[in-house]
Amino acid sequence: MVTFARKRRFPPGGGPTSAVQTVLIVGQIDVCLRITLVNGQGETPEHRFQFASDPSSAAISTTVPAFDSISLQMYDFGVNLTWVA
DSSP, X not given: OEEEEEEEEEOGGGSOEEEEEEEXXXXXXXXXXXXXXXXXXXXXXXXXXXXXXXXXXXXXEEEEEEEETTTTEEEEEEEEEEEEO
């Protein structure tokens, strides 16, 4: 599983604004049979993203709906991560 928050800049009316978004890429492989079991991705603008007062840590908490291209189903993935420098 990979998750990250990114900041995009859009120039509406000439001035830059930003939107933070969480993107999730998830995969599961059976290494013995060498087949992909899950291959999904999704994104959401709704999350709790918190930085410490200094750059020593950050945390994100959200649920990301992701489409699995193997099963052709949507799944909700809960994400609760903390980064510590």
